[in-house]
Amino acid sequence: MLRCLVAVTACVILAASGARAADVHAWADAEVERLIPLYEHLHQNPELSFEERETARRIADELQAAGCEVTTGVGGHGVVGLLKNGNGPTVMFRCDLDALPVAEETGLPFASTKTAVAAGGAESGLMHACGHDLHMTNFIGVARFLAAHRHDWTGTAMLVAQPAEERGNGAQRMIEDGLFTRLPKPQFALALHCDSSMATGRVGWRAGYVCANTDSCDIVVRGRGGHGSRPEGCIDPIVQAAQLVLDLQTIVSREISPFEPAVITVGSIHGGSKHNIISDECRLQLTIRSYDPAVRDRLHESIRRKAFAVAESFGAPEPTVTFDEGTPAVFNDEGLVMRVVPSFEAVLGEENVLPVEPVMGGEDFSFYSLAGVPVFMFRLGTVNPDEIEAARREGRPLPTLHSAKYAPDVRPALRTGLVASTQALLSLMPPRVE
Ligand SMILES: [Zn+2]
Ligand SMILES: [Zn+2]
Incomplete structure (x- = not known):
């Protein structure tokens, strides 16, 4: 149903925006080359979540140069650029600033050699392994397009460069710091995310849930330590933890409807120090995924209940x-x-605009919708089609996001990102009536 309506609307928009479409392709071809040095700079200089000081400074400078009114330091290193262009809607476009504690193995001439001390204290390589460098480069291109094409739109473009997406709370901090009170509250918010399995030249979309509720859970199971040869005098936290790991498996399989997606994974378990010592405690770390808020609440309640019941x-x-x-x-x-x-279909062709499945990964773009702004995050194809075909033939997997080997095919991906993002924004902001 949705698909049919989208197709019909596409024809209407295509007719209305033919002139704009021709213009944007020529502009994007030229702009990609101007943006490549920025992309390589960002790629070579990744910073961890909450530490995006230099990245934020560069993005603020670029927004300023594009003609935006810039506000820095929103919720940490968050940067907002406003482009005002008369009466009309305020539409937000968001990118994310942070990189990951991953040592790059792409072999690119501009690969990152940076290191940092990650959470937990260990020294690690640093890399834009989630493609946020591409998101930022595209974002600056969008700012330049809007500044140079003021006759094509009216309203206020609100360009939000958000810190700490990978930690899941950069958006929340920007909102708590007055993103929508000190600055205008937008009618809509858009963002894109790199897709590590979709071909360049394509974008993916989905209405409804696209990314999951993601929560971490830490459980400390307690016992009474002592000599491993005298279990009768002890309470063994390791056997207790083992029992709990198995009990946790029945929450999703027995308490949640098969029609509701949910995952509980015990990703780490640590207890004890030696063969013949029963320890005092054992620690477990879980990741929990769901879509429906009621399912999320039920998973949390059940994990707590199982942990207390096993202890008892x-x-x-x-x-x-x-x-x-x-x-x-x-x-x-x-x-x-x-x-x-429809604006994607008008500029990229229907065959390059694909419905996609939701994922159980998380994205804190959700906080903007919880603050009352309708959101749409779409996916950007970043893999050379020949590489997809070669991987399929050879039966090898493509590097996923967060992989040390993830290297988007930058020029064509950026070109499509620019065309799709600018047309998406224009579709929400009416052209100036001369
Ligand atoms: Zn990521
Ligand atoms: Zn990401």
Whole structure:
């Protein structure tokens, strides 16, 4: 149903915006080459979440040079550029500033050699392994396009460069620091994310849920330590933890409807120090994924209940169960998707605008919709089609996002990103009436 309506609207928009489409392709071809040095600079100088000082400074300078009114230091290193162009809607476009503690293995001539001390204290390589360098470069290109094509739109473009996406709370901090009170609250918010399996030249879209609720949970299971030869005098936290790992498996399989996506993974378990010592405690770290808020609440309640029940069954002290770093699910507004997707089809061709499946990964773009702004995050193809075909023939997987080997095919990906992003924004901001 949605698909049919989108196709019909596409024809209307195509007719209305033919002149704009021709213009944007020529502009994007030239702009990509002007943007490549910025991309390589950002790629070579990644910074961790909450530490994006130099990245934020460069983005602020670029926005300023493009003609934006710039506000820095919003919720940490967040930067906002406003382009005002008369009466009309305020439309937000967002990119993310942070990189990951990954040692790059792409072999690119401009590969990152930076290192940093990651959370936990270990020294690590640093890399834009999630493609945020491409997001930022595209974002600056969008600012330049809007500044140079003021006759094509009216309203206010709100360009938001957000810190700490990878930690799941940079958006929240910007909102808490007055993003939508000190600065205008937009009618719509758009963003794109690199896709590590989609061919360049293409974009992907979906209405409704696209990314999951993601939560971390830490459990400390307690016992009473002692000699490994005298279990009767101890309460063994390792056996208790083992029991708990198995009990946790029945939450998704027995308590949640098969029609509701949910995941509980125990990603780490640490306890004890030596063969013949029963320890005092054992620590577990879980990741939890879902879409529906009620399912999310149920998963949390059930994990807590299972942990306390296992402790009680062992006659053990109560465990500690804490939930952290929660990112709510991203829900693409259906009405907004239907307004924007036809603009993609008009400039890229219907065959290059693909419906995509949701993922169980997380994205803190959701915080903007929880603050009352309809959002649409679309995906940008970043893989050379020949590389996709070669990988398929050879039966080898392509590097995923967050992989040390992820290297987007920058020029064609950026070109499509610029065309799609600018046309998406124009579709929400009416042209100036001469
Ligand atoms: Zn990421
Ligand atoms: Zn990302």
